[in-house]
Amino acid sequence: MPIDARKALAAEPRSTEIAWDHKDVQLYHLGIGAGTPATDPAELRYTLESRLHVLPSFATVAGAGMGVVGGLSAPGIEVDLAAVLHGSQTIELHRPLPVSGGATSTSGVSAVYDKGKAAILVLRTDVADAEGPLWTSEAQLYVRGEGGFGGERGPSARLELPGRAPDLTAERPIREDQALLYRLSGDWNPLHADPDFAKLAGFDRPILHGLCSYGMVLKAAVDTALDGDVGRVRRWSARFAGVAYPGETLRVRMWRLDDGTLQLTASAAERDDAPVLADALVQHT
Numbered sequence: 077m078p079i080d081a082r083k084a085l086a087a088e089p090r091s092t093e094i095a096w097d098h099k100d101v102q103l104y105h106l107g108i109g110a111g112t113p114a115t116d117p118a119e120l121r122y123t124l125e126s127r128l129h130v131l132p133s134f135a136t137v138a139g140a141g142m143g144v145v146g147g148l149s150a151p152g153i154e155v156d157l158a159a160v161l162h163g164s165q166t167i168e169l170h171r172p173l174p175v176s177g178g179a180t181s182t183s184g185v186s187a188v189y190d191k192g193k194a195a196i197l198v199l200r201t202d203v204a205d206a207e208g209p210l211w212t213s214e215a216q217l218y219v220r221g222e223g224g225f226g227g228e229r230g231p232s233a234r235l236e237l238p239g240r241a242p243d244l245t246a247e248r249p250i251r252e253d254q255a256l257l258y259r260l261s262g263d264w265n266p267l268h269a270d271p272d273f274a275k276l277a278g279f280d281r282p283i284l285h286g287l288c289s290y291g292m293v294l295k296a297a298v299d300t301a302l303d304g305d306v307g308r309v310r311r312w313s314a315r316f317a318g319v320a321y322p323g324e325t326l327r328v329r330m331w332r333l334d335d336g337t338l339q340l341t342a343s344a345a346e347r348d349d350a351p352v353l354a355d356a357l358v359q360h361t
């Protein structure tokens with residue numbers, strides 16, 4: 077059986093050493109659409125090494141990504157990459173991310189849910205350096221066709237949107253070559269680059285990496301709602317509610333909640349606001 081939940085959950089978490097430097101950070105920022113000083117001089121904080129700050133979602137690619145090439149393989153898990161969609165992602169920052177660094181990353185499967193038509197794999201990663209914990213991340217992978225193994229169904233709660241107009245709206249164009257640029261940060265999944273593979277996975281053309289929209293939307297939130305200060309982000313969580321395609325425009329709606337949290341949605345402006353990110357929250361100082 078491609079997913080053996082008991083074996084996957086019983087496996088010891090795996091530790092690897094990761095390292096990154098300013099070039100990785102700059103490439104990541106370009107991959108999520110950082111602009112040029114001609115559009116906004118403040119953009120140089122994302123692209124010029126002497127002013128560089130690190131958008132916290134860089135944590136999702138730090139250390140050269142996930143090595144997903146042919147499939148997802150781990151104890152108890154052997155699934156075809158064409159069946160995998162990124163379902164949701166959370167990162168929690170324990171400290172601001174340094175421009176360059178080295179750390180130990182420890183990952184494991186923390187839950188496996190059975191949605192009938194799909195399985196959900198929950199992967200947790202804890203990253204720490206000599207000074208202590210840096211970040212914790214949780215990825216949920218939606219694996220089509222792998223449910224029905226008799227497992228627990230897992231949570232299904234959805235966040236209600238505030239019943240009022242958004243406090244802020246931002247639009248972010250996705251470059252035609254955005255996915256080609258983004259994949260250089262480590263997610264080489266052909267779903268985002270190869271039209272034949274995309275068709276095999278059931279899409280008319282390559283789709284954008286979930287983590288690329290995840291970074292683009294966090295950047296929009298930091299730049300418009302958090303004074304451009306990446307150090308204010310404590311936690312960023314979102315569900316991938318629908319695909320986004322290169323060439324589209326992400327429309328980001330933001331609400332400031334009473335407890336200080338920022339709630340967001342992102343949609344594809346050209347497709348009647350089809351949902352891209354939902355259940356999205358930025359916790360910040």
Ligand SMILES: CCCCCCC[C@@H](O)CC(=O)SCCNC(=O)CCNC(=O)[C@H](O)C(C)(C)COP(=O)(O)OP(=O)(O)OC[C@H]1O[C@@H](n2cnc3c(N)ncnc32)[C@H](O)[C@@H]1OP(=O)(O)O
Binds near residue numbers: 215217263265285316
């Ligand atoms: C460490 C990191 C490794 C990364 C590896 C991944 C490599 C990457 O390169 C891959 C990608 O980036 S893929 C691109 C990003 N993702 C997407 O575009 C997916 C967009 N979402 C969809 O298409 C649908 O929501 C879809 C298809 C996900 C679900 O739609 P439906 O089938 O219509 O689902 P629905 O009938 O509404 O619900 C069925 C049950 O599943 C739960 N669920 C739905 N969407 C979920 C999601 N996004 N995440 C988690 N759970 C989800 C529902 O709650 C429901 O369960 P229940 O009935 O118990 O409530």
